[in-house]
Amino acid sequence: MTRVIAISSGKGGVGKTTVVSNLATSLAKMGHSVVAIDSNLTTSNLGLHLGIHLYPTTLHDVLEGKANLKDAIYLHNSGFRIIPADISLRKMKDVKSHEYMEIFDKLMSSSDFILVDCAAGLGKEAVTAIRAADEMIIVTNPELPAVTEALKLSFVANKNETRNLGIVINRVKNESHELPARYIEDMLNVPVLGKVPEDKEVRKSIAMKQPIVLYSPKSPAAQHLKSVAATITGEKYEPKVSVSYRLFSWLR
Numbered sequence: 001m002t003r004v005i006a007i008s009s010g011k012g013g014v015g016k017t018t019v020v021s022n023l024a025t026s027l028a029k030m031g032h033s034v035v036a037i038d039s040n041l042t043t044s045n046l047g048l049h050l051g052i053h054l055y056p057t058t059l060h061d062v063l064e065g066k067a068n069l070k071d072a073i074y075l076h077n078s079g080f081r082i083i084p085a086d087i088s089l090r091k092m093k094d095v096k097s098h099e100y101m102e103i104f105d106k107l108m109s110s111s112d113f114i115l116v117d118c119a120a121g122l123g124k125e126a127v128t129a130i131r132a133a134d135e136m137i138i139v140t141n142p143e144l145p146a147v148t149e150a151l152k153l154s155f156v157a158n159k160n161e162t163r164n165l166g167i168v169i170n171r172v173k174n175e176s177h178e179l180p181a182r183y184i185e186d187m188l189n190v191p192v193l194g195k196v197p198e199d200k201e202v203r204k205s206i207a208m209k210q211p212i213v214l215y216s217p218k219s220p221a222a223q224h225l226k227s228v229a230a231t232i233t234g235e236k237y238e239p240k241v242s243v244s245y246r247l248f249s250w251l252r
Contacts, residue, residue, distance in 0.1 A: 002108040005115055005232075006039075006133035006162065009140065010149020012120035015170040016139040017045045018202060018212070019225065020117040025211040026229035028079035032112040035073070037103070038085040039129040040119040041095065047084030050076055051209030060086040062103070063095055069106050078214055081111075094124070100132035122152055131160040137193065137232075139168045142178035147187060154188050166191040168228055173198045194228035196221050 007023070009016040017040075024036040038046035038059060047053035052074055061067035062083075073081050083103075100116075107114055116133055119125040130136055136157045140150040150167065157164045167188060169181060172195045181192045199221035205212040213222045223239035230237035 002104075002111050003113050004104050004132075004134045005113065005165070006118050006130045006136045007115055008118040008126060008130060008136055008138055008153050009120050009146075010122065010138070010151075010153050011146055014120075014139050014141045014146055015196075015202075016120060017049055017117055018206065019137075019139050019168055019170060019196070019228075020046060020115055021049050022211045022213050022222070022225040023229050023232070024080040024082075024113075024115050025076075025078040025213050026226050027113050027115075027233070029213070030229065030233065030235075032233070033110060034080035034113045034115065035083065035107050035111050036080060036115045036117065037083045038117050039100065039125070040117055041085050041125060042119060044085035044087050046082065046117045047087065049206055049209065050082060050084075050211075052076070052082060052084055053087050055084060058086040059083050063099055069103060078211060095128055097128050097132040100129060104132065122149070122156065127156055127160070130156055130162050133162055135163045135165050137165050137168060138188070138190075139170050140184070141171050142169050142181075142184065142195075144179060147179055147184055150184075151188055154190065164188075164190050165232070166193040168193050169195045171198045172196060193231050194224050196224045196228070 007020045024034045027034045038044045057067045057071045062069050062072050072083050076082055116129050118129045138150045138153050140146045185192050197220045201216040201219040202212050202221050205215035220241050227237045227239045
């Protein structure tokens with residue numbers, strides 16, 4: 001059965017698109033058929049992260065009835081398919097949930113996972129994608145403003161009967177002001193699926209237009225993102241973080 005998962009965040013800048021691209025890659029490497037859709041129609045980023053932002057046909061064209069869905073699907077070298085959005089400034093009609101559902105229906109026969117990179121925040125664009133999905137994962141930073149906005153997303157999911165799988169706490173620095181994972185779990189009443197540490201290799205991977213799990217697979221961020229992917233599928237994966245990194249984190 002195909003799983004349609006909206007990846008959302010209450011605010012921008014938490015690393016949601018990075019999580020999407022790396023979950024898609026990790027799931028594909030585990031042998032699953034994966035499609036990643038950039039539903040951030042206003043400020044799309046997924047194509048930029050993967051180096052396919054200048055492809056001629058996009059999700060915009062499909063939703064506007066100017067192209068067939070198959071023409072907007074591109075195969076990434078990591079093994080998953082992507083439907084990018086347009087990065088240009090162009091007017092876009094309001095998208096309805098049923099339009100996304102029609103796209104999902106066409107992809108289900110050939111996909112195990114459909115990951116939807118939602119627009120950040122609580123606007124109509126994000127809510128429409130969440131409503132159309134079956135499940136949702138929230139990406140947040142361990143800071144009160146981000147977690148507060150994440151709580152609002154939980155309410156949105158509940159209202160629209162979208163199952164909230166849990167939270168990915170991204171860019172964890174282990175600093176004293178950060179909210180503990182157990183506090184975030186209690187606040188949102190959903191499990192923490194993984195804690196991804198702040199890692200300079202992530203910025204390098206984005207510059208190289210490669211997911212971190214490909215660019216630097218042994219890096220701490222890559223290891224923890226692989227663990228999140230395994231958790232989603234019900235498998236076990238213990239992040240293999242080097243002794244030097246553990247020592248550095250303890251000292252900090």
